[in-house]
Amino acid sequence: xxxxxxxxxxxxxxxxxxxxxxxxxxxxxxxxxxxxxxxxxxxxxxxxxxxxxxxxxxxxxxxxxxxxxxxxxxxxxxxxxxxxxxxxxxxxxxxxxxxxxxxxx
Amino acid sequence: xxxxxxxxxxxxxxxxxxxxxxxxxxxxxxxxxxxxxxxxxxxxxxxxxxxxxxxxxxxxxxxxxxxxxxxxxxxxxxxxxxxxxxxxxxxxxxxxxxxxxxxxxxxxxxxxxxxxxxxxxxxxxxxxxxxxxxxxxxxxxxxxxxxxxxxxxxxxxxxxxxxxxxxxxxxxxxxxxxxxxxxxxxxxxxxxxxxxxxxxxxxxxxxxxxxxxxxxxxxxxxxxxxxxx
Numbered sequence: 255x256x257x258x259x260x261x262x263x264x265x266x267x268x269x270x271x272x273x274x275x276x277x278x279x280x281x282x283x284x285x286x287x288x289x290x291x292x293x294x295x296x297x298x299x300x301x302x303x304x305x306x307x308x309x310x311x312x313x314x315x316x317x318x319x320x321x322x323x324x325x326x327x328x329x330x331x332x333x334x335x336x337x338x339x340x341x342x343x344x345x346x347x348x349x350x351x352x353x354x355x356x357x358x359x
Numbered sequence: 360x361x362x363x364x365x366x367x368x369x370x371x372x373x374x375x376x377x378x379x380x381x382x383x384x385x386x387x388x389x390x391x392x393x394x395x396x397x398x399x400x401x402x403x404x405x406x407x408x409x410x411x412x413x414x415x416x417x418x419x420x421x422x423x424x425x426x427x428x429x430x431x432x433x434x435x436x437x438x439x440x441x442x443x444x445x446x447x448x449x450x451x452x453x454x455x456x457x458x459x460x461x462x463x464x465x466x467x468x469x470x471x472x473x474x475x476x477x478x479x480x481x482x483x484x485x486x487x488x489x490x491x492x493x494x495x496x497x498x499x500x501x502x503x504x505x506x507x508x509x510x511x512x513x514x515x516x517x518x519x520x521x522x523x524x525x526x527x528x529x530x531x532x533x534x535x536x537x538x539x540x541x542x543x544x545x546x547x548x549x550x551x552x553x554x555x556x557x558x559x560x561x562x563x564x565x566x567x568x569x570x571x572x573x574x575x576x577x578x579x580x581x582x583x584x585x586x587x588x
Contacts, residue, residue: 310483311410314475318491323573324496330580334440 262306269306273299286337290328297321403493406480415558419529419540420459422561427524432504433572440579446466453503468496477567482557486535486562490569497574501581509578514571527559528564542559 276295283289297320304313332338396417397409403410414422452458472492479485501509532541540561547554 290499310486311408311485312483314488315491318495320489321497322578326495326577328581330577334580 264325266303267304269302269304281294287329290325290332293328294325297324365496372397378386402550403546404542404555404558405549406558407550408480410483411485411558411562412555413562414448415480416540416542421523422565423529423540425446426525426565427571429572430522433576436576437579452506460505464499465496468492468499472570476563477552477559479562479566481550481552487560487569490566491573492571493566493570497570498581500578501578505581506571509582510573511575511578512524514575514578518568518571518575521564521571525561525564525568528561532587542571557585 257303272297276292276299279292280289283292297316301313301321304310304316309341329338396413398411400406400412400417404416406412406416453461472489472495474487474489475482475484475492476486479489498506529540532543533539535541536543542556542558544556546556549555553559
């Protein structure tokens with residue numbers, strides 16, 4: 255191994271801090287889509303840890319499933335539930351140009 | 360009261376985790392099965408990636424169970440989501456940049472997914488990871504052009520055939536090798552693409568099944584239905 259273990263310790267520390275920050279951000283963020291992105295950050299940090307633990311198979315799974323696919327599925331579920339709307343998609347609410355004020359009824 | 364109880368629960372969980380983390384050496388698992396498999400697998404199975412020889416040879420039945428669980432989950436998801444209404448409003452196509460990027464990304468992701476599946480017995484990765492990448496590849500054009508119809512029937516046929524191929528390979532192992540899902544055709548030259556017997560075929564079946572399943576699930580989720588204003 256060419257990289258010193260001290261450097262790896264710092265990388266592990268950084269990844270752990272980023273994962274914890276992402277996990278706390280999921281609880282605190284008001285925007286649902288941002289919370290979904292924060293869960294993906296947690297998975298990305300976990301996949302980095304798996305690489306450092308020399309488990310590249312698990313890291314690949316974590317990156318593909320945890321960071322990629324589950325984020326997509328959660329975002330699409332938010333859309334299904336009506337909690338996230340793509341701005342400018344006039345198909346559903348073409349009558350109300352400004353959707354932040356026009357939801358009174 | 361409930362808040363205090365959940366706080367107590369979290370504190371207990373953290374205490375347990377700290378005990379376990381303090382006892383264990385970071386990165387060194389106290390297992391002896393792994394060492395035995397590490398020594399026996401290259402000669403018996405012939406896969407350069409030891410993880411694959413565990414997943415598809417020593418514990419292949421677990422993989423079949425995993426596929427069954429995934430199938431049940433995807434079926435339940437499709438059942439809950441239901442059929443999209445034909446008159447439901449759809450999003451307009453995305454802008455020029457996203458459409459062009461999707462056209463460029465789709466074959467690239469397809470290639471990466473197939474590479475990960477085909478080289479599952481040589482390098483890290485395999486059917487599950489490559490299948491997820493394939494599903495992501497089919498999601499990209501759906502993101503750029505939400506109006507296009509997704510052909511669910513074709514994906515269902517691919518999924519069924521791939522699942523059947525996995526079980527048929529296992530039954531051939533039962534007939535010719537004596538055990539269900541026994542690897543056939545011999546280990547071969549370790550490290551070459553055509554090695555490890557029937558393991559690459561099994562991983563190809565797994566990859567196609569997982570990819571078709573998840574692509575269908577994502578497409579079903581993405582098909583836009585009318586939201587109540």
